Amino acid sequence: MEQLRHPAMGKDRRLDRLLEPVRPAGQTAVPPVRRCEWHRLSLDLVDRSGERCGTEPTKRTEVGMITRRQFSIGSMITMAGASLPLPRAFAQTAAGEAGYGAPTYYLPMLDLKAAYPKDFPHWNYVRPDAPKGGKIILGVFGTFDTLNNLTTDGTEAAGLGAINDALISTNLDELDTYYVDTAEALEVSSDKLSIILTMREGPRFHDGHPMTAEDVAFTHQLLREKGALRLRARFYDDMDGIEALDGRRVRFTAKTLKNPQLLKAVASFPILPKHWWESRDFGGLTMEPPLGSGAYKIKSVDPGRAITLERVADYWGKDLPQNIGSANFDEITYQYYRDQDVLYEAFKSGEFDFLAIGRPQQWVTGFKSVSAVQTGALKLEEIPDASPQPYRGLMFNLRRPYFSDVRVRRALNYLYDFETTQKTSYYGLYSRIHSYFPNTDFSFSGLPEGRELEILGQYRGKIPDEIFTTEFKQPTTDGNGNIRANMRAALDLLKQAGWESRNGKLTNAAGEAMAFEIAYFTPEIEKTILPFAENLRRIGIQPSPRLLDVPQFRNRINNFEFDLMPAAFTPFFPPGEALRGGWNSRYADRPGDENSQGIKDPVIDELVEMIIAAQTYDEKAATCKAFDRYATWQFYSIALYEDPVNRVGYWDVFGRPDTRPKNDVGFPSTWWSDEKNPKAARGQRR
Structure with a gap:
């Protein structure tokens, strides 16, 4: 993206x-x-x-x-x-x-x-x-x-x-x-x-x-x-x-x-x-x-x-x-x-x-x-x-074997302690983001209903049932650095995905330890990345935060040479054809294209085309909400914050x-x- x-x-x-x-x-x-x-x-x-x-x-x-x-x-x-x-x-x-x-x-x-x-x-x-x-x-x-x-x-x-x-x-x-x-x-x-x-x-x-x-x-x-x-x-x-x-x-x-x-x-x-x-x-x-x-x-x-x-x-x-x-x-x-x-x-x-x-x-x-x-x-x-706000998150490279599993991505989401970072680094100015279309009528909320429900209903059996039954909520903490409950939830998901803590390291059945780089290009983001990296270490993951200069960062993105990195997704209003470049499977393999994450999901492909084809404001809003809800439940990135001020x-x-x-x-x-x-x-x- x-x-x-x-x-x-x-x-x-x-x-x-x-x-x-x-x-x-x-x-x-x-x-x-x-x-x-x-x-x-x-x-x-x-x-x-x-x-x-x-x-x-x-x-x-x-x-x-x-x-x-x-x-x-x-x-x-x-x-x-x-x-x-x-x-x-x-x-x-x-x-x-x-x-x-x-x-x-x-x-x-x-x-x-x-x-x-x-x-x-x-x-x-x-x-x-x-x-x-x-x-x-x-x-x-x-x-x-x-x-x-x-x-x-x-x-x-x-x-x-x-x-x-x-x-x-x-x-x-x-x-x-x-x-x-x-x-x-x-x-x-x-x-x-x-x-x-x-x-x-x-x-x-x-x-x-x-x-x-x-x-x-x-x-x-x-x-x-x-x-x-x-x-x-x-x-x-x-x-x-x-x-x-x-x-x-x-x-x-x-x-x-x-x-x-x-x-x-x-x-x-x-x-x-x-x-x-x-x-x-x-x-x-x-x-x-x-x-x-x-x-x-x-x-x-x-x-x-x-x-x-x-x-x-x-x-x-x-x-x-x-x-x-x-x-x-x-x-x-x-x-x-x-x-x-x-x-x-x-x-x-x-x-x-x-x-x-x-x-x-x-x-x-x-x-x-x-x-x-x-x-x-x-x-x-x-x-x-x-006005519509950008979505800010830590973006997974889905080409990496462990990040191809939604359970791993979801588990890592539990380890971002927004409440503590809000208190220590954000000075209470931000709010946790949960939508790819923040501050707009196109952001999903509650449970799906009406036209949005009809759209998502076409994919029953292909998408998680919890999308229809469970209201999406970001993990929360007490804001004092205590994330034990979230760590337990993360470890449960990782275990389901084949990862367990052995000798202080999170490893899979082949004995490979989970280790990855978090690349970024400005020291300011360290206030978000370093506490997150420390939480990863607490459950046995070995992260390597790395500050790059701008040309290096750009080259990494263009050539898909990254594991996890901060990114902002700024949608056109109303969302439409620009979604295709960043989400469609066709643009996941060509260096320099916008689908930097490597998203290849036929449901996403179809929902994006439905958004593009929408002829009325109400239809655009319904299709965007369906896309937004599904993409959010896929945890393609770790949502950070928004601030419409x-x-x-x-x-x-x-x-x-x-x-x-x-x-x-x-x-x-x-x-x-x-x-x-x-x-x-x-x-x-x-």
């Missing part, structure tokens, strides 16, 4: 949504574009630090549903997408194509309606007259070695989603409703197998070259042939064709109706300039700033250390309703730090301006002695988060709208520079 995330700032929301990596346990990170995409092996995963903060070693932003919504705390990525000013918010096309419905301005989430009317003036959560100007600096943990975020290799730089536009994009109020962007209208075929998008007159790349339907077709051919493997698995395998009908119209056609979200996802991919890329190697690592078309372009790059974006003054789409009040900073610099503690101290000393604070200790005790907090120069704020720190040099978006903090896309507090100005922060 993919774990990587965009490094820059804030929540994971999440190129998100195609781009979205996951969040670590305590740092600031620019999430991969924040859309809620379904799962990724996010290097971010491991500690919240990188997740909310914008400080993680992110890997790459996935494409797909990369929308302006991502350019926010959860996704500083996509600010892309915009359009030329027209007399009306969305221009009308004169006539529809034969066999297609009337032109429209949005694609809904399943059967739900759009929150914004056709002629809306701007998003509700922006200040339309927000001042432009100012420069901000954001801290990022890790490094980068490429400026191409759409291939498998390399660690991408932060902010790349902001340099490209897309045909359609979403917003920070709605989770999966897309509005026309560089397109001015779209038409859906009567059989729902294809859509035709008519592009606006006026979109252009930063070199002045007009954007055309030919660029769109070229982009998808390029991604189909040389793009990241995950894109092929999730999207292109199900596409029948993408063709330019003329200079402004492009048609997307799916092979079947099994994936109703497919066309929307693919139409939201960034548009690349054919005239620029056709003479360059798309598949390799590059430090040449790519040509884009969005609200920002790359100004300068210090390889591995910093990247600066500058606002495009003559951005062709700046007056479109979806762009009004956003992209307010003249420059955004992402400054990289190789050590998370150094990054944290740099923020407190004023070296950069905003930090999503993921580490519980930092939030609870780390700012008590900072005088700037008392003077009001440094602000701390806790903001509830209603944004904890942010920022120097008082910002203004922001009175209305906050429903599903995000709105930083940096809707904030602006306001240096009204002289104590917060750079050079005056100590």
Whole structure:
């Protein structure tokens, strides 16, 4: 399951949504574009630090549903997408194509309606007259070695989603409703197998070259042939064709109706300039700033250390309703730090301006002695988060013989003492997670009923009976380090699986001792892993916790060379085609694909396809709950924690709208520079 995330700032929301990596346990990170995409092996995963903060070693932003919504705390990525000013918010096309419905301005989430009317003036959560100007600096943990975020290799730089536009994009109020962007209208075929998008007159790349339907077709051919493997698995395998009908119209056609979200996802991919890329190697690592078309372009790059974006003054789409009040900073610099503690101290000393604070200790005790907090120069704020959250867990490699037995996986789950770790390391901030779709309507609860029960009933005899009779509960402890009851339960399960304690070691009938490595890439996660490892030793297992650097960690994942490791699974919302790459049996054996765990389960395969095929919100919710319940009972990973709260720190040099978006903090896309507090100005922060 993919774990990587965009490094820059804030929540994971999440190129998100195609781009979205996951969040670590305590740092600031620019999430991969924040859309809620379904799962990724996010290097971010491991500690919240990188997740909310914008400080993680992110890997790459996935494409797909990369929308302006991502350019926010959860996704500083996509600010892309915009359009030329027209007399009306969305221009009308004169006539529809034969066999297609009337032109429209949005694609809904399943059967739900759009929150914004056709002629809306701007998003509700922006200040339309927000001042432009100012420069901000954001801290990022890790490094980068490429400026191409759409291939498998390399660690991408932060902010790349902001340099490209897309045909359609979403917003920070709605989770999966897309509005026309560089397109001015779209038409859906009567059989729902294809859509035709008519592009606006006026979109252009930063070199002045007009954007055309030919660029769109070229982009998808390029991604189909040389793009990241995950894109092929999730999207292109199900596409029948993408063709330019003329200079402004492009048609997307799916092979079947099994994936109703497919066309929307693919139409939201960034548009690349054919005239620029056709003479360059798309598949390799590059430090040449790519040509884009969005609200920002790359100004300068210090390889591995910093990247600066500058606002495009003559951005062709700046007056479109979806762009009004956003992209307010003249420059955004992402400054990289190789050590998370150094990054944290740099923020407190004023070296950069905003930090999503993921580490519980930092939030609870780390700012008590900072005088700037008392003077009001440094602000701390806790903001509830209603959006879907990433699932954080310790991921089993099911290719390892002992982990192929669900009884072993379940037994090890008893040895994670959440209550004690919550008290000693999490400072009471987190709650135990039990679902792959936390903080959504798609999470299962209680016993199955209604449509969910009907779905699971088809598999009676193939799935455990307890799924129908027993409410799932995570093991609990008294929070004082006493886990004897859990140890007994674990040993009973291990004995059933053929493992017993002999001479202080847990061994099987062949005399082989159970020993495995727990790999991770950030010291912060040690607060979770080391107590767990000690509990393993208490019953005779020999764990070997091992801290790796980011490239080693990524290579291990890509080549399936791990036993147990932390990961975050960040689902798209609503869950759909992105599930296939991380869960389907077809993607369990090819290095670099998202099914890192090696899940090969025909029940999972069928449930994923049912989720993808769901046509209504209610059906999507029921199928997701069935999948969620079954997958949870299979203990494919040891569930850690969730925390639907944004904890942010920022120097008082910002203004922001009175209305906050429903599903995000709105930083940096809707904030602006306001240096009204002289104590917060750079050079005056100590």
